Amino acid sequence: MSTTASLAEQITAFLDGIPSPHWPAVPDSLNDSWWGIDEQPRIPANQQIRLGRLSRSTLDIAITRPGAPFKVVVYANAPGGDPSRSLSAAEAYALDCGWHVVGRFVDVTTDTQPWERQEWPKVLRKLRGGFAQGVVTDDRSAVSVTDEPYEQTLRWLFDHFSFVAHARPRPAAPAVAR
Template sequence: MNHPQAPDTTARRRTDLVRPPLASGTRTSPKSSGRAVPGTEWMDREYAFHQMLHPRTVGVRPDPGRCLMLRRCANLRQQLASLRAKGRVPRVCLYALTTTPEAEPPVRSLEEARAFAVRKGWQVGSEQVFVDHTGPTHPDHRPGWARVQRQLQSGFADGVVALTQATITPHHDEYDQQLRWCADRYVFIALVHPEIAAVRP
């Protein structure tokens, strides 16, 4: 006696394992039960490739010095472009530090800052040189830097040239405040030696 055969479910099981391909420019979100997110499939590929190369990498914190440098340079380019459009040559102050209030002016630092400005084609007035000693670290507590700010705010100068970031302040938060102050008044800070030594100004 022939027994009735059970229906063949192999083909159906295989069919269930095969999903139709998604439309071009879509990806499947793992939490969306197959719903497609348009235009982001490249993110999945790049993330998978990055995880393959760096399986233990969770995230890299941006270097604060580089972020500040990029912000300063962006403002510098913007202000120089604005001055060129007006047919004006940038006028700059020079700013440097001495070791003590009684010390001689930092001639070498000022000469290097002046040479930098001359190479850029900027004007430096004879009365546009300001010096502080290295005591107070916050720029707001330095009389020389206060005079620089008055020159910038009153329109007698378009920017200030210093040797390094540490000449203005070694602290990132204080330096960030000075960059914002300058950007808000459409003036700039230029450094002979940029915040990141590997990058040329």
């Protein structure tokens, strides 16, 4: 075993021991400190647009070497189905963007909490260890179909200078509710 592999293994083991943060839920109202006034925002924020912007910002802050393509892993979650279509769509998207695919991961679960899955933590270890800068999925549902776990994942990626990209982005809802 070479010294470099041993050092990489030690770094990965060290990073694996760092717990992942779990973000608190967004409050339902604004509390105006000691006055005790609860005030609802005048314009309701559109959750899908906000999550879309957060998702795009993860790509903006991801770190790469100058002149080198992003290294990405391809991930699919195929509960009760064949993941090959999702994997090939995500890989084709990554190659179209000029990114280098360095790994493929598949979960087969209906769990909406990505950190409870078998393969998703391996994806995060690749990102945290610097072996990849991003993860590419077929669509957002591969990460989570519910907003809170998806937002927690986006914030984790943002904090670790990593990104997520979806081959088929979810269409944004209108900004103003009718």
